Every structure is written in structure tokens, then in C-alpha cells.
Amino acid sequence: MASSVISSSPFVCKSSKVKTGMTMTEKILAKASEKSQVVPGDNIWVNVDVLMTHDVCGPGAFGIFKREFGEKAKVWDPEKIVVIPDHYIFTTDKRANRNVDIMREHCKEQNIKYFYDITDLGDFRANPDYKGVCHVALAQEGHCRPGEVLLGTDSHTCTAGAFGQFATGIGNTDAGFVLGTGKILLKRLDRIASNLFNTLNFYNRTIVFEARILNLQVPPTMRFILDGEMPSYLQAKDLILQIIGEISVAGATYKTMEFSGTTIEGLTMEERMTLCNMVVEAGGKNGVIPPDATTFNYVENRTSVPFEPVYSDGNASFVAAYRFDVSKLEPVVAKPHSPDNRALARECKDVKIDRVYIGSCTGGKTEDFMAAAKLFHASGKKVKVPTFLVPATQKVWMDVYALPVPGSGGKTCAQIFEEAGCDTPTSPSCGACLGGPADTYARLNEPQVCVSTTNRNFPGRMGHKEGQIYLASPYTAAASALTGRVTDPREFLQ
Known part of the structure; x- marks a missing residue:
């Protein structure tokens, strides 16, 4: 068989007060919350290292920030906010174009250092600051670093987990709060249907959660061990589609998906990004890969910001574990x-x-x-x-x-x-x-x-x-x- 379930156990919130080993995600969140230890289900305030937003959600996030903190309020740290226009750029649609204009106004007002602007839609090359798709640009511009917390107003922010960091998507209300405080509350999700009211502007795909803070929690971790020589006709996309097909689109709901094994160690950073990118398609809160020499080489060539990698302890607790023999897998769709x-x-x-x-x-x-x-x-x-x-x-x-x-x-x-x-x-x-x-x-x-x-x-x-x-x-x-x-x-x- 190409895959097998090593173990699977039900998740019990705060199952133990005895100090045990922690997973990568738990270690990152413990450090970010200034605690010695956290366990799945803990409610914690987390200090954010990087907040990313783009042209679709940025106007809404900044609008909420101003509504809650005041028209003249300043963001918590203009050098930790990354604004990347990328979704609806090369279009004649006036509403889409206006979103970029709004972001430009906010970034100028707040002196945001990392605003990757575009003004000439006729030739993107005339815009040296313009980058493109946020999740790839974040990595290329050195904003992805092991051990940090990166949040973004996009569900595929989990891509950055390839660098050994906690990265996940948040709503506009959360982003507005982070803009003003640099913090987010990770709190257990209890009654999302009654606590949250969301409205969807289908045309602009803008989701606004009408709640003070989005209710979250420290997620339990699932481990996926991929071993074996990668066939020349396979790519990381095949691996993640294989995994999602195995566990379903709800199989990792509100859980961390941690990837390890000899196959993972042999993947390039771009292939690792592909793997982590789609954990949200399995319902995952975040994906994460242990950083190694490949990670460090990529990151150090793009930023001089110091970072502290973390790794899961040998006695860390995983809610489930799956093993795949990649050498036996075939291309999938x-x-x-x-x-x-x-x-x-x-x-x-x-x-x-x-x-x-x-x-x-x-x-x-x-x-x-x-x-x-x-x-x-x-x-x-x-x-x-x-x-x-x-x-x-x-x-x-x-x-x-x-x-x-x-x-x-x-x-x-x-x-x-x-x-x-x-x-x-x-x-x-x-x-x-x-x-x-x-x-x-x-x-x-x-x-x-x-x-x-x-x-x-x-x-x-x-x-x-x-x-x-x-x-x-x-x-x-x-x-x-x-x-x-x-x-x-x-x-x-x-």
C-alpha cells in the first residue's frame, strides 16, 4: 500500500496539565504568546510578526481599523505590514481598480514600508515595486522566516508554513484588530454560527466577519510522513492531492498538518510551498515543514532579519499520523x-x-x-x-x-x-x-x-x-x- 494510518485519536481540549513535548506549531505559538507551554485548545493572545493583506481584503481591513481605533489612529508597526496588490489587477473594472487606489492611500497615510504598488496597468514591467501573487512574493521578498507568526487576509496564507512558521488566513475584522495592536486572540471556536455574521460581496470576493475578534484556538497537529524516492513524473501537487483525497476536504478541519520524511527533505522550497499551500483545502488551520539547510539557504539569501527555527519534540503529541511511500504513488488529479x-x-x-x-x-x-x-x-x-x-x-x-x-x-x-x-x-x-x-x-x-x-x-x-x-x-x-x-x-x- 502507498499509504497507511499510523495512529489516530480524538482531540480532547486541554487534555493534560502535565508538561509534555510540544509540536512545531505549539512551540511557535507558545513563544509568540510569551508562555512556556501551550496545548491544543488553549486561548492565547499571540504577538504577530508579519501581517499581509491584498487589494481584495485590504480596504475592508483598514476600514475596520479606522472604525475601531479612530480616523487618525496609527498602525502598530508600519514595517511589519505587507500590502500586495495581486487579485484583480489587470482589468478595466473600476471597482477593482479603486481597491488598489484605496490601498495606496492607506499605505501612504500610514507610511507602510512594504507596499508593492502598481500604477501602470498597461505594462507591469514599468512598475518595479509590483510583485504579483502575494503568497509567492512574500517568500521571494524575505517575509517568510522560520519560527515566526505570519497572518494574511487570504486563506492560502498557509503557504508560508513551508518555511517552518505558523501561517494562516484571517478575516478582515481580525486584520483590522492586528493593524492596531499587533496581536490576535487564539480562542476556542464554540458557536461560530451564533457568534459570527459574515457577508459576502460575491463580485469582489470580500468577506467581512462582524465580530470583535475571530474565535480561534491552538490547533492539534496531524503528522504526515512521506518517505521514499520521488518518481521523476511526480510533483508536490500530486502529493497534496493524494493526501487530500485520503483524508477529505474536512479531514484536517482546524488542525495543523505537519509534513516530514525523506521525501519532504528532498523537496525544493517551491515544491514545499505547493504542499503547504493546499492544507486549507483539507480544512487545515496551517501547514508546517521542519526547516533545514534548504530553508535556511533560501531565507538567508533574501533577508538579514534573524530568526529562530523550532522543531517538534520527540515526545510531542499528534492527533493522527499518516505514512506514505511516495515511490509507489502515481500522478493524480x-x-x-x-x-x-x-x-x-x-x-x-x-x-x-x-x-x-x-x-x-x-x-x-x-x-x-x-x-x-x-x-x-x-x-x-x-x-x-x-x-x-x-x-x-x-x-x-x-x-x-x-x-x-x-x-x-x-x-x-x-x-x-x-x-x-x-x-x-x-x-x-x-x-x-x-x-x-x-x-x-x-x-x-x-x-x-x-x-x-x-x-x-x-x-x-x-x-x-x-x-x-x-x-x-x-x-x-x-x-x-x-x-x-x-x-x-x-x-x-x-
């Missing part, structure tokens, strides 16, 4: 309309598709495009369906045009994509990952079937509510583009 609707790619070979989308915080990093280019080059074929390429950040876009693809004789990704008949790589942003205004590049405006390297495939996620999205790795996405059907990448990779 998540069929419509749920990330846990797992199937082997080869089992879906008769599914005809209309398009392929390679991009997002999950599948739009440099190594993701390198992988797709590698498969295209190995095949020597042209794509049979429109293939859209959306680099996550400006740096990724530059890599696509500058870095040679190994084994290609010096060709860049851009050259290989052009030879394969793909669409020209577009401006870096979240793109069509979450639909967006009607003029969003590559948006599903018709009920089409799409193989995508993104992270969600709910009805309407990429636009049309009748669209069908198959989540896949860059390898599987590229292979599918070449055949016009869902395709196992082993058809082109030896």
Missing part, C-alpha cells in the same frame, strides 16, 4: 467539483478538455513553468487546446524568459512555450484562479472543461458556474495540453 475528488490521471484519459491553465500561488512558480517546459520539449509536439500561462510574480515572469530549461540545449521556458503553441505568458497576478471580472485573462466565461494547476475547483471558481476544473500538477497539465484530454505525464516522461 482532483475531478470537479472538489479538491478531494481524487482520481489517477490515467483513469481520466477519456475526459476531453477545452483548455489548460498553468499559474497561481500553487502552480505558477518558476519550477512549475520549468516542469511544463521540460515536458513540452521532451514531447516535441504542439498543444491541441488553448494553454494559458500566468506567472505568479514579476520575478517568475523574468525567469520564464531568462533561465534555460535543463536538457533543452539552452532554450528558455518562453521559447519552448512558443514552439509548443501556448499562449504568450501574461502579466503576473492571480489571474483567473478565482474568476474575477469578466475581462480577466483566461477566465472561464463559458462552461468549458479546464485542467488547471490552481488549488480549487468548486463550481464558479474560475468563472462560469458550469465550468469543470480538473486540478493537476504542471506535468499533468502540460501533458493534457498536448493531447486534448486528461493525460498521465508518463506518456511523455520516461
